[in-house]
Amino acid sequence: MNRFFITLLLTLFFTAFSFGKNIKVIATIFPNYDFARNIGKEKAEVTLLLPPGVEAHSYEPTPRDMVRITTSDILLYTGEDMExxxxxxxxxxxxxxxxxxxxxxxxxxxxxDHKDPHIWTDPVLAMKMADNITAAFIKTDPKNSEYYIENSRIYKNKLIRLHQKIDRELSELDKRDVVFSGHMVFGYFAKRYNLTFTTPYRSFSPDAEPTPRRMAELIKTIKKRGDSYIYFEELIDPKSAKLIARETQTKILLLHGVHNLSKEELKSGKGYIDIMEDNLKNLKRGLKNE
Ligand SMILES: [Zn+2]
Structure with a gap:
C-alpha cells in the first residue's frame, strides 16, 4: 500500500471516529488536553497528540500525527517554547x-534567551489557558458558545478551589525550600506560592545532564540543611534523584510536572487537578520532614 492510501484510510478512520461531535480538537500535551476535554465535553472530540509516557519537550509529530492535525478543526498548543x-x-x-x-x-x-513554558504548573495561569481554549472553541463553533462558556466556568471554579487549597495548606508550613532533581518545571508554581526550588539542571527542558559540580553543590546544601526528602520528576529515570538521595540519606518523592501521563495514569482517569493535589500531599510531607 502506498503512502497516499495509508493517509486516505487514516483520514477516513478519524473522520468516522469523530462522528457526532461538533469540533475535532488536537491538544499537544496533557494540560491542554485535560482543560479542553473539560470545556468541550460532549461537543468536542479532543485527542492528546503525545502517546502515553512520552517525554513532551523532545517530541516531534509523526506522519500519522500530521494526518490527525490536518483533519482537525483546532490545534491547541502551549507556545513556541514548549512545542x-x-x-x-x-x-x-x-x-x-x-x-x-x-x-x-x-x-x-x-x-x-529562553522562556519558561511550564505555565500550567500555576493553577491561576491554568485559568487563563482555559479562557484561551474557550475562545478558540467559540470562534470555530459559535453556535455552542454558551455551552463552552458554562463548562469553562465550572472547570475554572475547580481551579480556583485547587489554588485556594494549595495556597492555604502551603502557607501553614515554615519550610519553603524544595530540592527537585528534575529540569526547571516549577518556576510559575514557586512564584505563586512563594517557594524556592533548587535543581541541578539549568534548563527548561530535560535534555542536558546536570553537571557533577552542580550535583556536588546540591548534596552539600542538603546535608547542611538536614532535609529528609528530595523530589523527582515524572516519566524520566530518576537517576540524579537516586544518586543525591544515596549521598544524603534522604528519601525521594514524586512532584509531577503534568507534561504527560503514563499509560497507567491515563487509564486511572486522573486529571490535572488530581495530579496537583497529589503534588500538594507530597510537598507537605517533604516540607514537614515527616
Ligand atoms: Zn518541562
Missing amino acids: PWVHRMSKNLPSSVAVSDISQGIEKIKDG
Whole structure:
C-alpha cells in the first residue's frame, strides 16, 4: 500500500471516529488536553497528540500525527517554547485548521534567551489557558458558545478551589525550600506560592545532564540543611534523584510536572487537578520532614 492510501484510510478512520461531535480538537500535551476535554465535553472530540509516557519537550509529530492535525478543526498548543515544531509547521497547514497558542496573554518567566513554558504548573495561569481554549472553541463553533462558556466556568471554579487549597495548606508550613532533581518545571508554581526550588539542571527542558559540580553543590546544601526528602520528576529515570538521595540519606518523592501521563495514569482517569493535589500531599510531607 502506498503512502497516499495509508493517509486516505487514516483520514477516513478519524473522520468516522469523530462522528457526532461538533469540533475535532488536537491538544499537544496533557494540560491542554485535560482543560479542553473539560470545556468541550460532549461537543468536542479532543485527542492528546503525545502517546502515553512520552517525554513532551523532545517530541516531534509523526506522519500519522500530521494526518490527525490536518483533519482537525483546532490545534491547541502551549507556545513556541514548549512545542517549537507547531510554529515551524503551522504555515503549511490548511486554513480549515485553527492553530491556537493557549499561552496568549500570559507573561512568561525568562532566563537569558529562553522562556519558561511550564505555565500550567500555576493553577491561576491554568485559568487563563482555559479562557484561551474557550475562545478558540467559540470562534470555530459559535453556535455552542454558551455551552463552552458554562463548562469553562465550572472547570475554572475547580481551579480556583485547587489554588485556594494549595495556597492555604502551603502557607501553614515554615519550610519553603524544595530540592527537585528534575529540569526547571516549577518556576510559575514557586512564584505563586512563594517557594524556592533548587535543581541541578539549568534548563527548561530535560535534555542536558546536570553537571557533577552542580550535583556536588546540591548534596552539600542538603546535608547542611538536614532535609529528609528530595523530589523527582515524572516519566524520566530518576537517576540524579537516586544518586543525591544515596549521598544524603534522604528519601525521594514524586512532584509531577503534568507534561504527560503514563499509560497507567491515563487509564486511572486522573486529571490535572488530581495530579496537583497529589503534588500538594507530597510537598507537605517533604516540607514537614515527616
Ligand atoms: Zn518541562
